[in-house]
Amino acid sequence: MSSTEMKPGIDPNTMSIIVTKGSLDWAYPPFILSTTAAAMGLDVTMFFTFYGLPLLMKDLKLQVSSLGNPAMKMPMMGMHMGMPNLVSAIPGVDAAASKMMKNLIKKKGVASIPELRELAVEADVRMIACQMTLDLFEYSKDDMIEGIEIGGAATYIEVATQSHINLFI
């Protein structure tokens, strides 16, 4: 059996996503993919680990930074502009940039992350928080939204062995 053929017994309509990043910009790919896949009839599981774990917090305070991100150029004054690293290192600049990004998102009719997350929960997307990350960064399950599971690497691997599409974001 070649590696491009599906293993017998795996439902093609299954997807898993490992979510490892938690900034405002990186929150979008996993939630857009999971909600859209669920809307198209797939069974989706999201595993939140490391910097992805804060995306499960009740109180989301997502930020974005242009520091070290030379690809980030925002539409401003009729052109696309980036910010010098030195400027984004000044206190308060990240918070301001995040506010601007959120305003842009709202203006363009793009869903907010809380909205997408709620849609994911409504669509029965399975969300698993990494136990090790909870311990490591001293988060409590009470900080997180309701309805999530807690698990470790083996939990994810089992999901992945039964999932047709497995993404690492």
Added chain:
Amino acid sequence: MADQVLDAKGLNCPLPILKAKKALKSLEGGNTLEVQSTDPGSVADFAAFCRTTGNEMLEQNEEGGVWTYLIRKTG
């Protein structure tokens, strides 16, 4: 005349699809949903959505930057 109309104008991906899915859920098999969208990406998206979910795309129109899709719910 569609059984239900969904105005998704001004909304960006993936909201048109997500809202359409929600609207279709409340319809019976054989009912039709008309979706209006200003998102150019919705053309390919709704075609893919219908192919994958088995719902039928009856009509597709565009006028003045607004795309209209007539979808029939199957099953």
